[in-house]
Amino acid sequence: MFVDAMTTPQPLAQIGEVARRTQEAGFSGLLFTETGRTAYLNVAVASQAAPGLALSTGVAVAFPRSPFVTAATAWELQESAGGNFRLGLGTQVRTHVVRRYGVEFERPGPRLRDYVLAVKACFTAFRTGTLDHHGEFYELDFITPQWSPGPIDAPDPKVDVAAVNPWMLRMAGEVADGVHVHPLGEPGYIWRHVVPNIAIGAEKSGRSPDDVAVIVPVLTIVGDTDEERARERELVRASMSFYGSTPNYAFIWDEAGFEGTTARIREKQKAGDYKGMAEQITDEHIAKFATESTWDGLADTLIEKYGGLATRIVLYNSLADPERIERYGAVAQRIAGS
Template structure:
């Protein structure tokens, strides 16, 4: 696996615009769920532009319904929830939704799950949040037990948080002509990364996951978890969202740079992510952002993200250089690269898609 990834980097350095790369790299686009009447057209444009897949990150609208509409509008796309909130839904409900989407996509659906944070889970969803890491581990195993039950008619999961042992034919989705959906989890800290390697099929890296963090934490911790369950680390997908700033002039890039700066300050305000900034050489970034946040100073929050932060955490490039920059930066670690803001500007979907196509075909 390492040899293949190193080959990607070497070919990226030798690559000429318009020339195909070697081993396939999957490039997806990320979006928040849209009104159902509009998501079909977005999915069709995403597929036609050249992306490998479409990833729905759950916010005020549900990722599952958007994925269902997209599956009918753009059957060639890989689809995934990236991520859907786990705890407010029972493992059985989540498993049933994923099962139907796997059937609808002919096996091209990935179930991405995350814990969210306590305030959202308890005060917005009215669900339990105690010990979220171990709870999510049990949740993943329970979901996979439900997948097995849909095929065999026997449900038998007894974990620390979930006990599931009853299913009848009328309450089972039944077998499908596709493998079980892959189950991925969002993880940041070392314990969660090891857990992903142990029980999940992939890990969603945080949008602040710059290459140094991925090399120091994600790759080795996922490998440790995989070894614990006697699996190869190469069996665990590493799914990396990438913020980009693209344009052929400084003026083109300036607007995107400010949007990215605001996004980074939002993510960087979470105390649990402070160590990512610190290890990258930007000690105290979270504390400075939170000071501005508490004062309601959103412009001040964004101002804490310097151009040096952006150079480390964001891929900035001309259009002709973007494909090479992405492969050189993430080709040694990522299984799938997810372009975080490729769909934000409808006029540029095709340009981003051309970059995705140039990387993924070969």
């Protein structure tokens, strides 16, 4: 089980140092979310600053970029990273895609399936000179040497997708190389939904479920004193209220025994009451969906929870405090070596 650190994209002048510290601390890789800054540019800088560090987007927004543009970007990043780049893609939600990016969002699941296949067809075209993808949403059949990056001395980038509901998980098992599990993806949810649905999709495409990486972000509360853990607990509470506000994810709370959580969070959200949003997350929620431990016990706790389930775990807040990077890195090394 590999252990990556998660970060939001930083100013380009800063990200090289972040990548070097992450690598020196002993993490397997560095995963970039996509918010106000683009993940791709940060990956490019990190690939030069920390050769050999696994780098991934987790996740980049798909639909505002054409499949060809995304494929060409991923191709160059894979070359720059020496074969250590994974392309993580997601749909985002309708409001962002339509009102912020100004593109279509109809039938996002099938559209993302076609998008992944189109990206992979572009990878083939970069090696062969022939582009031949005819899908429901994307028709790509023209490429010339001038507009192709050409072959690279590295395998095609792995393409992972963010998936929550059963249909998306089956789709990922069928056409993608990995699944980014939602930050609320506690082990019970992974056993009930992620594992069996990936297996169904993989069988449809005639491959093993083991060919599909399961990438799990983990919210941690770590400290050797009650005071340390209390501070972290409140940060996790706020994060969980944010992630738990999306209606499509309500079933995750409900199945874990916390029915109506999303509705209560959204009521506070609509009123602009962010403190009230966090207050909907009880200590019982946190015990179920986060991992709390002392430093000495963290590696064993994570192995017990996610061993046999996750291919990679991503420590969600491991880079938030520069003074703790080395401690998290030691945990990452212990898990990866187990």
